[in-house]
Amino acid sequence: MNLAELGEAFRSARMAANLTQQQVADMSGVTRGRISMFETGTLPEIGAVKMLSLFDAVGLELIARRPGHQRTLDDVLIESADSDDTPPRQRVRANALQRLKATEGKS
Known part of the structure; x- marks a missing residue:
């Protein structure tokens, strides 16, 4: 990822968090002008x-x-x-192998 792509990702996250550039500037200590340049890829x-x-x-x-x-x-x-909506992390491969072994045992 380059700096412009990081700026785009940052802008999307800021908008999703419903924050203005000035609010982020106040929270982070980075000036609003630099935030604007970062988001537009001109920094x-x-x-x-x-x-x-x-x-x-x-x-x-x-x-x-x-x-x-x-x-x-x-x-x-x-x-x-x-995300709170997702189940705990599971290893798909291990679960698939366990199902395969269980199926073989029933034969």
Whole structure:
């Protein structure tokens, strides 16, 4: 993800949280002008501490991964487990193997 894409994700989260740029500025200590530039992709750079502060204000987090890491089913399960509406994380492969073994035992 590049800085412009991070800004887009931030803007979506801010809007979903029903927060104005000024409210986020007050919460994070980052000026409203820099927030506007970040959201529109015109900010040339932003420090890690400021970005983390912005993301924290709207309920986002950054995840560090090795280069080339592909998103896995475990990543999806972890992300969806953050929602109160989803059941606890389960390993699909393990459950499928257990069902297969149970089916074989009935034969």
